[in-house]
Amino acid sequence: MATPLPNFDEGSVPLAQIRDEARKLLIDALDSRRGKKVLVLDPKISGFLGMLAEVPLLKEHGVEQLLHLGSEPFGDLGCRSVIYLVRSRIENAQLIAQQVKASNRQGAQLEYSVFFLPRRTIVCEKVFEEEGVTGDVIIGEYPLDFIPFDYDVLSLEQDTACKELAHLGTIPAVKGKGTAAAAVLDMLSRMRKEPGADAGPGSGAIDMLVLLDREVDCVTPLCTQLTYEGLADEVLRIRNGCVQLDQGGSKTRIVLNSADRVFRDLRDLSFAAVGPQLGARAKMLQSDYKDTKAAERSLSELKEFAAQLKTLPHITRHINLAEQISRQIGAQNFRDRVTVEQAVLDGHGTDASCEAIEEMMYGEEELMGVLRLMCLISLTQGGVPKKQFDALRKEVLHTYGHEHILTLTSLQDAGLLRRQEGGKSSFGALKRALKLLVDDIDDKNPTDVAYTFSGYAPISIRLVEAAVKAGGWGALEEVFKLLPGPHFDVVQTTDENGMPVERSTRNKPVPGLDSKKRLVVLVMFIGGVTFAEIAALRFLSTQPNVNCDFVVATTKLINGSTLLESFVDETVQQAMKQAKLE
Template structure:
């Protein structure tokens, strides 16, 4: 349902900002850049930007603005007749070197061309240095295509930076911090200053500090009075590494894990589409059937699809019983087109659901795997959990699956005893190869797979010993404390998976995502007040900033009349978020009357997260 100004209204009547304007602005900026090179040109694309560009501009738009052919950026020369060439790439050293090599190859064969390099989202000095060293800097024009947050849906924005988790949290690379901060500044320029900002983690803190600097440079920000977003919550991925490693059980989450969703597109194989070829489908609110099932628990999807199939069948039956020409005309014009679209969508989603169910039923130990995950989360039967993980390694199941279970076991126990840690690592290396040794180094650096440290007391004073023991005890009990303090593990049998009212339904009622529970607590308390003990068990700084203040300088009381924007919350995940977290917060919004917008550096699954830090 939409309001008079075009904004989307939720069940509570709270308007959601029209974030699709970001797509239109990016499209206009791209057209301007294309027109700046008026002659016929070839467009050379960074492979990682092909899907994001699909969400902004199609091939038809590119051709209408002078693009002759589109190529992937690869380590080979390009033989084309176009007089100009435009590159659209991420600002990396590797990309700069590939572009320089292609320019030099053209020089070698005496090909005269005009070159324009568009860096997304900003130009880097390191790239200019590479072009200078290769002797081609003067041959090209270098500009920026300021593409940051891409609308994937009515309530999802993504920077499409899948490598950010590794870059920042593993390598300490702060390159993209400025782009994240700028994306927040741009949102506030469009939708007004966000009055309440909260954050958790080192990256969030850096981003918030830079946002303040950028706003100071730009001058006076828009007033918080007419804002369309009431709260911004910044969450570092390393504050909750358990959630992305758990098996998702919502339909959208399982589709992502089973078939892969890339920038909102999912390519379903032939056995799902019911034809002899695969099909690429855009999964968003435009597909009304998908919108109905995306946040449902998988056990509640197939029955709903069966009901819809019967409705479509009855719609076709109605057409066969029409007697008059006038009624047939109305039927063809008004109903038949919709029925065909519903039939196509039903075929794909029934096929996808069937594929997911078949996969889980074929895996004899799938239920055992879920039960093991649940035991890890609630801290019970740990010996059985350890045995199960060892069995998976010995049987040489998927390397990523075994690695995920190792990490989940370590994270939920805040590190493994030295004996267990060394045993699991040794068995994994023997089973899958010693080329995984560097991957284990990365996981240890990220605190995803660690051993419990021992306190060396021989050369320490009594006070130092007490301090070290206290620190160790705090670290070892962090996850267990948070589970108990925030009620992350619901009581058995309390969760209704068909009509859920608790966020834990996204993991079959076994666990409420820590990130989502923290969002709930922050909104309930309007900050970190009363959560001092929780903050001690989080791995980074926690902060809050309020600009919507009363005359006395305090946050407005709940008794005061608040604008509807106070119920609109932007949750920004730095390092990636899962569809399970999105589904959980959508449910929270439905129960508490909030509207959530989700911004992230990328949508992740356990496999993509681990693949990103895996040394190849």
């Protein structure tokens, strides 16, 4: 059954065009070979490719078989054409070369086409040359950049870095913080100077672009998300817009996007508010059913009731999903982890928090949960105290394997985990300046974005909040000194000769912000974004003093565990997955 897709044209910026263009380019790649063909996919792209093209469409364009990239030679495929669709990675090029050579040795008369995404690279072509298969393959590229996941969410689905920002017309106001953000601004500037580019101001659908490097706020993804969608990702892992629900020993696939109207209404709520909402909906349907039996209704009333009944399977599905989430977050280890998080954010009890982490390891709890807390202490306390740092590292290696010395080293190199060497953490000053901790959060009727983490407001969202309010980032000069990387606040315009330039608007009003027009703001998270941060931006857009709609773009949809997994060596990752299966 086809995956229900949201209405991509429903948001402030119509995103259906982006999906349609990606779909067309895929079809062009398939049609580059006539007749029947085999499509070999990079496993890292096979999931989200289903959001662009369903299996019937692939068959319509000659695809007889779908395979994942592997090193084994092909058997009898029943057709001559083989099309590879893979990320531009050296490992993928090497696997393809091995497969081509093995098939050639077996005497297979096959025609190979390789489409790299988002771009073909010289290094991959060099691999083919060194392996002696350049003459056997036709090389192309599939320029897939942003993938629409919902009407207001775009993702590059790249694990580690931003490659480019899609052309959405010239965006007048651009603000950013972080090294990668500055690199993207430079990229945008160069793109505007290319022949044929539209350099004029205000030519696109976006009024403002806010670029945020994930390094500016690594604290937020390490915290446990407490919205409905965020918790679904924390405990069940949302993959390509879906979760697998275990019901009576069988797996049920649940699609989570705005095409499900019940999920759309619930996804950004605090999880504490989800149960009462589902209960109220079920009672309302039950009451309407009784009223229908008790008295005659008009045709229009019956039609409305029938429409309500269509949501009943969705309500039942979300009751089951919420129950499974409740069981997992009700476990003692989950509650203990959240308690430690809250203590760390408050700045209290580092010794007690480190002891709690050691207890987690003695209980052989999941490594990523342990590392999240260790990194959270490090980032908020200016490092882990020396005594605890050495003890925790030793226990990680003892409990989870000495191969994780590579993991710990990678986290240290990235600045996520380090030994306390004196000096004061900047997090305390950030907490005060940005009001990151908010007391007395009402989960059912929130008034601040801090509800998404039960009292903690993400640094990233506080920066966006300041960016779109009157005065902009002018009041944040001292705050920016506490955060890594450069910051900028510019208007993309042209000089007297019509050449593209960027002019600083620091401490000046941003054009258009004081107008009555509701602005469209694209927030680009370079390095990943959590579902709770997306929920916070949606909530922010409903506030009376924020006259704008947000579109979220990112390199990857993440949570704290998936973020830290990217620092684990791939060989070690495979061993961890195998151990789980066993």
